[in-house]
Amino acid sequence: MQTYFTPSPGELHDRGSSARAGLEFLYRPASNAQESHSSRLADFITLMKPRVMSLAVFTALVGLMIAPVHLDPLLRIVAIIAIAAGAGAAGALNMWGDADVDAVMARTAGRPIPRGTISRGEALAFGLVLAAGAVAVLGCVLNVGAAALLAFAIFFYVVVYTAWLKRRTPQNIVIGGAAGALPPVIGWAAATGDVALEPIILFLIILLWTPPHFWALSLNRADDYARAGIPMLPVVAGRAATTRQILIYSVLLVPVSMLPWALGFAGTIYAAAAIVCGAVLVVLAVQLCRSAEADRRAAHRLFAFSILYLFVLFAALLPGNSGNRPPSVFSLHAAPAAAASVQAGLHPHPVGIARMSATPGADEV
Numbered sequence: 001m002q003t004y005f006t007p008s009p010g011e012l013h014d015r016g017s018s019a020r021a022g023l024e025f026l027y028r029p030a031s032n033a034q035e036s037h038s039s040r041l042a043d044f045i046t047l048m049k050p051r052v053m054s055l056a057v058f059t060a061l062v063g064l065m066i067a068p069v070h071l072d073p074l075l076r077i078v079a080i081i082a083i084a085a086g087a088g089a090a091g092a093l094n095m096w097g098d099a100d101v102d103a104v105m106a107r108t109a110g111r112p113i114p115r116g117t118i119s120r121g122e123a124l125a126f127g128l129v130l131a132a133g134a135v136a137v138l139g140c141v142l143n144v145g146a147a148a149l150l151a152f153a154i155f156f157y158v159v160v161y162t163a164w165l166k167r168r169t170p171q172n173i174v175i176g177g178a179a180g181a182l183p184p185v186i187g188w189a190a191a192t193g194d195v196a197l198e199p200i201i202l203f204l205i206i207l208l209w210t211p212p213h214f215w216a217l218s219l220n221r222a223d224d225y226a227r228a229g230i231p232m233l234p235v236v237a238g239r240a241a242t243t244r245q246i247l248i249y250s251v252l253l254v255p256v257s258m259l260p261w262a263l264g265f266a267g268t269i270y271a272a273a274a275i276v277c278g279a280v281l282v283v284l285a286v287q288l289c290r291s292a293e294a295d296r297r298a299a300h301r302l303f304a305f306s307i308l309y310l311f312v313l314f315a316a317l318l319p320g321n322s323g324n325r326p327p328s329v330f331s332l333h334a335a336p337a338a339a340a341s342v343q344a345g346l347h348p349h350p351v352g353i354a355r356m357s358a359t360p361g362a363d364e365v
Contacts, residue, residue: 043112047095047123048088048130055310056087056183059206062314063199065188066265071191078141079190083183085134086150090179092127093158096120098166101228108219127158138190147192153182165230170236177210178203184314201259202314208253209310212285216303219243219288220296243289246302250285254278257313266317273316275302277309 060083064076071079093112095102099120102108103230112118131154139147161176181203188199215233218225219242222234234242257274260266284302291298 014103030112040117043117044092044126046112046131047092047118047126049091049094050088052092052180053084053087055307056180057084058311058339059202060183060187062317063184063202064191065187066198066317067188067191068080069191075142076191079138079146079187082134082138082141083150083186083190085130086138086154087183089127089134089158092123092130093154094162096123096127097158097162099123101167101230103344104228105221105224107224130256142190145193145195146148147187149182149189149195153179153186157183168231168364170231170233172232173211173214177207177214180210181206198260198265201256202265205253205257205313206310208249208256209306211249212253212281213303213306213310215242215246216288216306217297219299241292243285243291247282247285247289250278250281254282267319269319270313270316277312278303282307 009230057080061080064071064079095111098108099113103114108114113120113123131151135147135151135154138150157176157179161172161179165172167175184202184206185199187193189195217230218238221235222239223234225232228256237245254274258271259276261268261271261274281302284298284305288298288302316329
């Protein structure tokens with residue numbers, strides 16, 4: 001005769017608890033996996049230095065928007081996405097190259113590689129794939145010239161600045177700033193396939209803006225850089241020399257920032273913004289020079305305002321200047337075109353005109 005065991009209420013409670021625990025165990029890995037995937041995605045986004053990337057993308061967008069070309073909106077979107085991906089790739093490769101010093105510095109110790117959430121190999125692969133994809137898309141969809149400039153900017157930032165200049169000279173920011181100054185040139189080239197004086201002036205503005213911006217930050221991080229063995233100017237030359245250099249570059253930036261208005265590709269809104277922002281920057285630089293050694297606020301104020309300065313200056317270029325101007329007279333191809341026009345005027349014979357129109361220019365072949 002078969003007998004059945006009837007569990008007591010206490011045993012039923014224990015079994016129910018065990019069942020619930022088993023169910024929780026079954027579902028917990030999926031939840032943890034989802035959280036892990038979200039966390040890793042956030043880490044890969046952090047690798048791309050989104051704050052630095054956003055400023056680079058904005059200046060590239062301005063360069064693209066003020067170019068004298070009516071570019072299809074879809075092509076503009078593709079160009080900006082490609083430039084953003086290229087900037088993100090440079091950031092990821094920079095973190096890969098700087099992983100050893102990032103682990104030593106308090107400001108960067110929380111980055112994904114020092115924390116161990118992303119390996120150096122993963123960062124390298126991610127950066128290379130992103131860089132190759134960005135350059136390929138920009139070259140295939142827009143033009144090879146813009147793609148070449150983007151590739152050069154990534155190379156300069158990763159190899160020339162990160163691997164070489166940053167660890168060897170206190171002028172690392174001055175020279176290495178060229179990589180961060182190229183986005184408006186890349187944006188212009190993406191729209192026109194050419195490089196002209198206008199984007200080169202924007203390049204010079206960012207190049208002169210970079211030392212005051214970054215040295216103001218490094219003044220309050222001098223101990224960090226010294227511990228990591230990075231010869232930033234405040235570490236090598238001291239606070240007084242650094243603040244003088246910040247003032248010199250801030251003063252030099254004012255007349256250069258007025259060139260877009262002086263050359264006629266920026267209006268009165270831009271001129272007013274350049275004068276006001278330039279004056280504020282110089283005043284903050286003077287205050288920094290006069291501040292006490294222990295005063296960290298003056299350097300922080302200048303650093304924070306420098307970000308606003310660049311944003312306002314480039315935003316002021318946009319009103320009335322969005323692709324509706326005539327072709328740039330400062331273009332590298334403008335001189336041959338102007339010479340052809342003069343020649344046509346001097347020889348208005350129909351045969352001469354026919355011969356000229358039948359011969360394609362170098363950029364038409």
